[in-house]
Amino acid sequence: ATKKRSSFAIQTLTTWLLKQEQARNIDAELTIVLSSISMACKQIASLVQRAGISNLTGVQGAVNVQGEDQKKLDVVSNEVFSNCLKSSGRTKIIASEEEDVPVAVEESYSGNYIVVFDPLDGSSNIDAAVSTGSIFGIYSPYDECLADVDDDSTLDRTEERCVVSVCQPGTNLLAAGYCMYSSSVILALTVGNGVFIFNLDPLYGEFVLTQVDVKIPRAGKIYSFNEGNYLLWDERLRAYVDSLKEPAGAGGKPYSARYIGSLVGDFHRTLLYGGIYGYPRDQKSKNGKLRLLYECAPMSFIAEQAGGKGSDGHRRILDIKPEEVTNSLTYYLTID
Numbered sequence: 001a002t003k004k005r006s007s008f009a010i011q012t013l014t015t016w017l018l019k020q021e022q023a024r025n026i027d028a029e030l031t032i033v034l035s036s037i038s039m040a041c042k043q044i045a046s047l048v049q050r051a052g053i054s055n056l057t058g059v060q061g062a063v064n065v066q067g068e069d070q071k072k073l074d075v076v077s078n079e080v081f082s083n084c085l086k087s088s089g090r091t092k093i094i095a096s097e098e099e100d101v102p103v104a105v106e107e108s109y110s111g112n113y114i115v116v117f118d119p120l121d122g123s124s125n126i127d128a129a130v131s132t133g134s135i136f137g138i139y140s141p142y143d144e145c146l147a148d149v150d151d152d153s154t155l156d157r158t159e160e161r162c163v164v165s166v167c168q169p170g171t172n173l174l175a176a177g178y179c180m181y182s183s184s185v186i187l188a189l190t191v192g193n194g195v196f197i198f199n200l201d202p203l204y205g206e207f208v209l210t211q212v213d214v215k216i217p218r219a220g221k222i223y224s225f226n227e228g229n230y231l232l233w234d235e236r237l238r239a240y241v242d243s244l245k246e247p248a249g250a251g252g253k254p255y256s257a258r259y260i261g262s263l264v265g266d267f268h269r270t271l272l273y274g275g276i277y278g279y280p281r282d283q284k285s286k287n288g289k290l291r292l293l294y295e296c297a298p299m300s301f302i303a304e305q306a307g308g309k310g311s312d313g314h315r316r317i318l319d320i321k322p323e324e325v326t327n328s329l330t331y332y333l334t335i336d
């Protein structure tokens, strides 16, 4: 008798979150925060897809706190992310790479969670329709941050206490993920029990579960660095990268170089194909370029959940506590 093909039940992000909640891996409030993030990602995916049509390419004409030229879509994506999080009614503080300081969400909406996010990483690629992405991480508050702001003096204290509440080591992350806007719209998410991947099905606008408990391949043949900075690197790093170009013995070939210049794209390819990704410090960026809070910590949580490592070359990224929200550092994603 022919074996009946098991009916593969389509799991959406919504049903997956409910299962995680039923298994007590997340609570109902975190479910709502993650749902609001997925809503923001869907809206940004649509904006990115239509950027060239709706005149959303090009620069905003402003510079953000990181000293980067803001693209129009950086500003719009930041508003989309912030509005979705605020209207979820479950976020206490939101910290965006595009904002000068973390924002305490008004009392009427305040909830339990801190969300740090880069609303549109790699936006310099937008005008050429190259992959971009949103990156996010979720923490519990360190301490009560919202004071009754009754005069300007308490405003400073509230702002300062919000920065304290946000500057936590990545080991405190409850959830982290990214949404990549590329040939497919891909949401990669972990709540601490493995990495799960969802593809946005444009037919009905839902994130559909496509990969479960993803692990970085142990053997990878791709290295991903911006070699335009090669002469600015230290000697030992140059020697290491040179070693990857040595033709391997027994007919093997040297590593292949792949570099998109968009962290989410380079990270996602490394997560699925293996190899090494790095943005090392150099004589130009003495502390590296990638932000600890908004990029390196969430991506390192995902890397570790997939059996990999996020390191600054000496320390485990997740152990490093940001001193300020703009901290940047050398970053390597490796399998070991």
Ligand code: P6P
Pocket (backbone or CB within 6 Å): 121, 122, 123, 124, 226, 261, 262, 263, 264, 266, 279, 289, 290
């Ligand atoms: P470079 C984008 O601006 C970003 O923060 C990351 O997405 C990307 O990996 C990196 O900078 C690219 O920097 O100096 O190689 O152009």
